[in-house]
Amino acid sequence: MGVRSVAGLLLFLNFCMYTIVLGIGSWAINRAIDHGFIIGPGLELPAHFSPIFFPMGNAATGFFVTFAMLAGVVGVAAAISGLNHLRHWDAGSLSAAATAATISWTITCLAMGFGCKEIELHIRNSRLRTMEAFMIILSATQLLYIAAIHGAPSTSRI
Structure with missing residues (x-):
């Protein structure tokens, strides 16, 4: 199995x-x-109001869901950029795919950190x-994808 097909499978x-x-994440935000909190008829916020x-x-759920949603959106965008790189597989498309994948991976690792904190606090459905499990798995598979697209020799069109 070639590096290109491994990258495609990971993508x-x-x-x-x-x-x-x-x-x-959309379900969680909709439920939240x-x-x-219900704002009363006088439009006064409750004493311990938190927008998340x-x-x-x-206590970690709001941060986790927010950053997981951000990681999801950036991850889908990185996958679209990666699909373009798989189609062309040259040095010109590598930089865009690698940059998008790296940004997605860093945000995914941040969300995974909040997910680990949420696991530590125990109360969740x-x-x-x-x-949480998906964010932990994605932090590894996204890193493997970045290694796969960097590890293969790409042809450059001049």
């Missing part, structure tokens, strides 16, 4: 996982909006556990 896997993260309060998790 497809990452795209699917980032899409699932976006779906679960629907079941968060999530009723289904713990099964969907959040799934999203």
Whole structure:
């Protein structure tokens, strides 16, 4: 199996996982909006109001979901850039794909850190556990994808 096909397989896997993260994160944000703080008739905020309060998790859930959603959006964009690189497989498309993948990986690692904090605090539901697991797996597979596209010799068109 060539490096190009390994990169393609990792790219497809990452795209699917980032899409699932976006779906679960969207559910979490929708639930937080629907079941968060209710502003009273006098339009006064409650004493302990937080704009990232999530009723289904713990203190780290808001940060985790926010950064996981950001990682998901950037990850899907990086997958689109990576698809263009797989199609051309030359030095000209490598820089865009590698840059997008690296930015996606760093945001994914940040979200994974908040996911680890959320695991440490214990109170969360099964969907959040799934999203945590996906962020941990994505931090590894995205790094492998970056190594795969850098490890292969690419042809340059002059």
